[in-house]
Amino acid sequence: MSLKRASVLIIIILFIDQISKLYIKTHFQLHESVEVFSWFKIYFVENDGMAWGTKLSDIIPFINDSVAKLSLTTFRIIAIFGVGYWLVNSIKKQQSKILLLALVFVFAGALGNIIDSVFYGVSFNDSFGQVASFLPKEGGYENFLYGNVVDMLYFPLWQGNLPEWVPFLGGRNFIFFEPVFNVADVVIAVGFGILLFFNKKAFPKN
Secondary structure, three states, X not given: OOHHHHHHHHHHHHHHHHHHHHHHHHHOOOOOXXXXXXXXXXXXXXXXXXXXXXOHHHHOOOOOHHXXXXXXXXXXXXXXXXXXXXXXXXXXXOOOHHHXXXXXXXXXXXXXXXXXXXXXXHHEOOOOOOOOOEOOXXXXXXXXXXXXXXXXXXXXXXXXXXXXXXXXOOOOEEEEOOXXXXXXXXXXXXXXXXXXXXHHHHOOOO
């Protein structure tokens, strides 16, 4: 894979990711949903933390939410430079196509979510009880670097009460699969999945 082909693939992924987020942000109110199938819904939520909505301040309780958000965004930006360097260096060395494809997916997905974190706070007003506007006159809902990631893909494949004998969750109402995610998250997961399941091809001994 050449750098040009990798760049084109990254741009295509970013385009699909950002178009889907812009559409949801400018057509849905927060927590509004549309049922596509019984097991798939478009459900608009915003994530101001890490995966599964976890905040850095939940893990490190002595820092406030503002510092935690800025630290998380800064870490994401530093990390994307690291992945980008790895990708470019791997292309120059003509390493495994499997590795290059995985790195392209991880880089594009991570960059897609970074765009939300960096720019969406100043580009949109909030979505509480209203459909957000792009570049509103009154300004955005947050400062630069403090934006929330837009999620919308929801697959509640099964919902019901678990048997009492199930450890920890017995007797409770349970939804599988409960997390709400976006195109960028899917692409990142695919990239990591490639590295995990095709590890030997991605990192041949020779």
